[in-house]
Amino acid sequence: MVHILNKDKNMRVLVVDDECCVLNFVKKILGTKGFEVITLQSSKGLEDYLLISDLLLIDIKLEDENGIDVVERLRTKGFNIPVIFLTDYTDANTVISASRFSATNILKKPLNDEELLRVVKEMLGYNLNPTIPYSREYKVIGSSKAMFEVFKKIGLACQNDLNVLITGETGVGKEVVSRLIHENSPRKEKPFVILHCPAIPWDLFEAELFGYVKGAFTGALVDKKGKAKLAEGGTLFLDEIGDIPYKLQAKLLAFVERKSYFSLGSSKEEKADVRLIFATNRDLKKMVEEGKFREDLYHRISQMGIYIPPLRERKEDIKQLVDYFIAFANAEIGTMVEGVEEEAMKKLMDYSFPGNVRELKNLIYKTVIETKFGKIKDFDIHPEKTTVYNTTCSFDRFIDMLLDSTPEEDLPNLLERIEVYLIKKLLEKYSGNKSKVAGLLGISRNTLENRLRGIFSN
Numbered sequence: 378m379v380h381i382l383n384k385d386k387n388m389r390v391l392v393v394d395d396e397c398c399v400l401n402f403v404k405k406i407l408g409t410k411g412f413e414v415i416t417l418q419s420s421k422g423l424e425d426y427l428l429i430s431d432l433l434l435i436d437i438k439l440e441d442e443n444g445i446d447v448v449e450r451l452r453t454k455g456f457n458i459p460v461i462f463l464t465d466y467t468d469a470n471t472v473i474s475a476s477r478f479s480a481t482n483i484l485k486k487p488l489n490d491e492e493l494l495r496v497v498k499e500m501l502g503y504n505l506n507p508t509i510p511y512s513r514e515y516k517v518i519g520s521s522k523a524m525f526e527v528f529k530k531i532g533l534a535c536q537n538d539l540n541v542l543i544t545g546e547t548g549v550g551k552e553v554v555s556r557l558i559h560e561n562s563p564r565k566e567k568p569f570v571i572l573h574c575p576a577i578p579w580d581l582f583e584a585e586l587f588g589y590v591k592g593a594f595t596g597a598l599v600d601k602k603g604k605a606k607l608a609e610g611g612t613l614f615l616d617e618i619g620d621i622p623y624k625l626q627a628k629l630l631a632f633v634e635r636k637s638y639f640s641l642g643s644s645k646e647e648k649a650d651v652r653l654i655f656a657t658n659r660d661l662k663k664m665v666e667e668g669k670f671r672e673d674l675y676h677r678i679s680q681m682g683i684y685i686p687p688l689r690e691r692k693e694d695i696k697q698l699v700d701y702f703i704a705f706a707n708a709e710i711g712t713m714v715e716g717v718e719e720e721a722m723k724k725l726m727d728y729s730f731p732g733n734v735r736e737l738k739n740l741i742y743k744t745v746i747e748t749k750f751g752k753i754k755d756f757d758i759h760p761e762k763t764t765v766y767n768t769t770c771s772f773d774r775f776i777d778m779l780l781d782s783t784p785e786e787d788l789p790n791l792l793e794r795i796e797v798y799l800i801k802k803l804l805e806k807y808s809g810n811k812s813k814v815a816g817l818l819g820i821s822r823n824t825l826e827n828r829l830r831g832i833f834s835n
């Protein structure tokens with residue numbers, strides 16, 4: 378059943394909500410703008426009104442039914458009227474689930490008149506697409522307005538196959554968001570493959586992504602499938618895309634543009650049926666301006682952009698994340714921690730979490746192990762260390778000072794000590810993220826792990 382907009386009459390909006398105040402508010406705001414508004418307190422008889430309406434506004438949590446289920450049923454029956462969901466709830470499942478249908482939008486209560494009018498007008502011009510079934514399996518926590526917007530975008534991303542660029546600081550959840558897109562997309566039964574770009578030495582990057590055939594280079598003893606092949610039919614997630622050197626960007630551009638590639642040593646062009654998601658914590662636009670990142674590649678990979686704000690800008694999420702991580706840690710470790718005392722929670726709320734959700738998660742796990750049962754009374758967090766940059770202290774001067782203060786007999790260990798110190802410091806800074814640190818140092822994750830073994834054996 379195709380829904381045809383009636384252009385000759387006032388637009389008719391059907392509103393279903395069990396709260397009279399919401400019905401009255403929508404009627405007043407839309408009524409004054411010339412819309413005809415029909416209100417219902419439940420979904421009973423809804424289908425009769427749908428035939429004469431141009432737009433449906435429906436509460437997600439109706440008294441006896443879920444608005445999302447109602448719309449799912451309607452879509453199955455062929456009613457593809459545009460829908461605006463109304464909700465008090467901002468959890469990922471609800472928002473993504475509601476955003477998964479074509480021709481839908483979602484508004485958070487309490488409703489705001491300007492936003493209501495804007496979205497109503499936008500939805501009345503909607504182009505209807507086929508519906509994609511929704512999976513409720515994956516869990517990403519967040520009840521803030523900022524995450525609400527992120528979830529809405531995830532819902533949209535699940536409906537198409539566009540290249541997505543996820544941006545945000547380290548540890549904000551770029552990888553979990555990319556998994557969530559995959560898990561809710563039609564590709565969910567196929568593989569989700571991750572390529573942490575900087576974790577691979579750059580001269581092996583192409584081999585890793587496109588694979589190679591036996592004899593392609595010294596050491597290529599057998600054919601090896603690349604990540605593009607391993608992700609066939611599914612999603613390929615390229616993490617830390619901003620770290621890729623300029624000359625490799627051209628190779629990547631050809632792949633992204635044509636969705637095809639050549640394995641190293643092969644002259645056969647392979648087609649790749651993959652959805653591409655990219656992530657970075659760098660400012661790619663600035664890198665483009667500075668000539669460090671190809672503009673054409675930037676536009677290609679960011680057909681859709683999702684920005685995840687740092688945790689310090691969405692502190693409303695902290696409480697929910699804490700409960701979630703405690704429950705997880707209890708289940709994994711077998712502890713019986715029951716929550717967090719008020720003072721300790723205040724300490725968390727006052728902290729700026731430079732390592733974002735990853736830092737919070739690590740902190741919770743560490744504290745749960747120490748606490749074992751009962752409520753968490755305190756967290757071992759230190760006030761943010763401010764980095765002091767001494768501009769007069771040049772690299773050369775620093776080396777001179779180091780040499781002056783190092784006895785000759787210690788010189789043979791100096792390089793190793795500097796390396797170990799640097800790795801330790803960076804691991805602290807990036808909350809133990811080895812791939813990230815390896816990338817920053819331009820070494821492979823294996824090399825970093827070997828150096829770490831050095832740390833622990835010292």
Ligand SMILES: Nc1ncnc2c1ncn2[C@@H]1O[C@H](COP(=O)(O)OP(=O)(O)OP(=O)(O)O)[C@@H](O)[C@H]1O
Binds near residue numbers: 516553658
């Ligand atoms: N909203 C969230 N809900 C639940 N867990 C989360 C959320 N955001 C992040 N996490 C957890 O925090 C950790 C870091 O997340 P993730 O690896 O996705 O961050 P990232 O932004 O990709 O980091 P990086 O830039 O360093 O690669 C993971 O263990 C992930 O499970």
